[in-house]
Amino acid sequence: MKKLHILFVGFLILGIQSCSEFLDSKPNRNLVIPESLDDFQQMLDAEQRGLNTYHINGLFSSDDIYFSEGLLNLLSFSQSAHYFWEPEPFLPDEWEPGFAFSYRKVLYANLVLEGLEKYQPSNEVERKRIQELGAAARFFRALGHYEVLMHFAPPFDPSQNEQQGIPIRLTSDINVKNRRSTMRECFEQIIRDLEYGLAYLPAKAEIPTRPSLWANNAFLGRVYLSMLDYENAYTYSKAALTIDNSLMDFKNLGSSLPYSFEIFNKEVIFYQKHLTARHTTNGGSYVNPDLIKLYEDGDLRKTLFFSQSSGSGLFNFKGNYTGDFYHFGGIAVDEVVLNLAESAVRIGKQSEALLQLNYLLEHRFDNDFEPIADVSESNLLKKIIEERRKELVFRGNRWLDLKRFNLYPDLRVTLERKFNQRKETLPPNDPRYAFLIPPAEINLNPMQQNSR
Numbered sequence: 001m002k003k004l005h006i007l008f009v010g011f012l013i014l015g016i017q018s019c020s021e022f023l024d025s026k027p028n029r030n031l032v033i034p035e036s037l038d039d040f041q042q043m044l045d046a047e048q049r050g051l052n053t054y055h056i057n058g059l060f061s062s063d064d065i066y067f068s069e070g071l072l073n074l075l076s077f078s079q080s081a082h083y084f085w086e087p088e089p090f091l092p093d094e095w096e097p098g099f100a101f102s103y104r105k106v107l108y109a110n111l112v113l114e115g116l117e118k119y120q121p122s123n124e125v126e127r128k129r130i131q132e133l134g135a136a137a138r139f140f141r142a143l144g145h146y147e148v149l150m151h152f153a154p155p156f157d158p159s160q161n162e163q164q165g166i167p168i169r170l171t172s173d174i175n176v177k178n179r180r181s182t183m184r185e186c187f188e189q190i191i192r193d194l195e196y197g198l199a200y201l202p203a204k205a206e207i208p209t210r211p212s213l214w215a216n217n218a219f220l221g222r223v224y225l226s227m228l229d230y231e232n233a234y235t236y237s238k239a240a241l242t243i244d245n246s247l248m249d250f251k252n253l254g255s256s257l258p259y260s261f262e263i264f265n266k267e268v269i270f271y272q273k274h275l276t277a278r279h280t281t282n283g284g285s286y287v288n289p290d291l292i293k294l295y296e297d298g299d300l301r302k303t304l305f306f307s308q309s310s311g312s313g314l315f316n317f318k319g320n321y322t323g324d325f326y327h328f329g330g331i332a333v334d335e336v337v338l339n340l341a342e343s344a345v346r347i348g349k350q351s352e353a354l355l356q357l358n359y360l361l362e363h364r365f366d367n368d369f370e371p372i373a374d375v376s377e378s379n380l381l382k383k384i385i386e387e388r389r390k391e392l393v394f395r396g397n398r399w400l401d402l403k404r405f406n407l408y409p410d411l412r413v414t415l416e417r418k419f420n421q422r423k424e425t426l427p428p429n430d431p432r433y434a435f436l437i438p439p440a441e442i443n444l445n446p447m448q449q450n451s452r
Contacts, residue, residue: 054329068284
């Protein structure tokens with residue numbers, strides 16, 4: 001059997017090919033089967049090969065971002081099409097990197113799980129490590145499936161059983177063609193993979209690019225929130241915060257740095273970064289001016305998240321939890337606090353929801369902050385939703401929120417591109433909320449055919 005460096009050369013070759021070539025080429029088993037538990041760990045540590053990379057088109061399609069006319073001319077056809085919610089966002093035979101990288105997580109996870117199944121432990125230490133590695137692989141498989149599901153399927157409606165989901169892949173054999181499962185079947189598989197980790201993952205990982213019980217619980221809370229299952233969203237979000245609910249106090253941070261936050265700061269539960277594109281370091285990538293208006297006096301996020309651009313009255317985003325220009329796409333404590341607050345108020349635990357909201361805000365405002373009190377249940381929910389909007393900006397969460405809000409008449413939003421020369425709108429419950437699977441993938445597996 002070949003050494004692991006040959007394994008990684010094999011994956012590097014696959015990684016630089018197009019998505020079609022990546023999925024259409026059967027891996028050489030001499031290259032893809034590792035020979036030790038350390039090898040399996042290194043496969044799951046493949047941050048540079050996309051295991052900690054997040055889909056970017058949700059950010060492009062959301063109302064977080066505003067592109068200048070000059071920047072729009074630099075974007076690819078697909079990126080511009082997703083920004084303007086084109087009904088046909090791909091050229092013929094085009095592939096899509098976000099789709100490919102999410103399924104790469106699934107492929108790596110399946111390779112590890114298949115290798116672990118054949119591995120014979122020599123002692124109890126190895127047996128326990130196999131369980132932990134298996135839980136980590138299942139976390140990544142759930143993550144890859146969830147990312148594709150949230151972007152390439154419609155908003156989940158609990159009252160429907162036959163909503164079209166995505167292909168679920170439980171084998172590394174890329175010659176196996178999978179139909180699109182229902183959304184309910186997809187969520188069931190994602191939850192099964194994550195529930196396995198509850199017994200075997202460490203409370204915290206050595207580095208936040210690896211799965212942990214902290215991340216696993218937080219992720220389950222996010223999954224159940226996407227399913228509108230607020231009882232379970234509350235349970236798992238609270239379990240994550242029981243492990244660690246530490247927030248940065250923004251009063252102790254300086255706003256003069258090019259990027260406000262350190263990589264792996266104490267709020268980062270699981271680290272991911274968005275795929276880069278030509279917008280990433282371009283000064284013509286602005287924050288939606290309507291979003292800027294939501295921040296009140298005394299809100300320190302205005303200076304820590306945003307910097308004045310050269311454009312009159314416009315701002316660029318600098319509040320990445322990556323410590324640099326990459327946009328953060330992982331899971332952080334502030335999101336989980338908001339997940340807990342929203343799910344709590346929806347299941348009648350208003351006092352706890354208010355406690356969590358004030359806990360977040362007291363770490364985000366200056367010393368003049370006065371805790372929110374005496375608020376009705378409906379107004380509390382609206383306030384929590386507004387704080388999600390302001391806190392989780394430029395992370396990709398907004399697109400997921402907009403999709404689930406489509407099921408609530410009082411929370412629905414009509415998106416507008418009103419600052420560009422070209423004016424476009426995206427009404428609630430529009431089929432374009434489900435991205436199309438790219439043509440190159442449909443050509444490889446017609447069973448994935450899009451329904452709109």
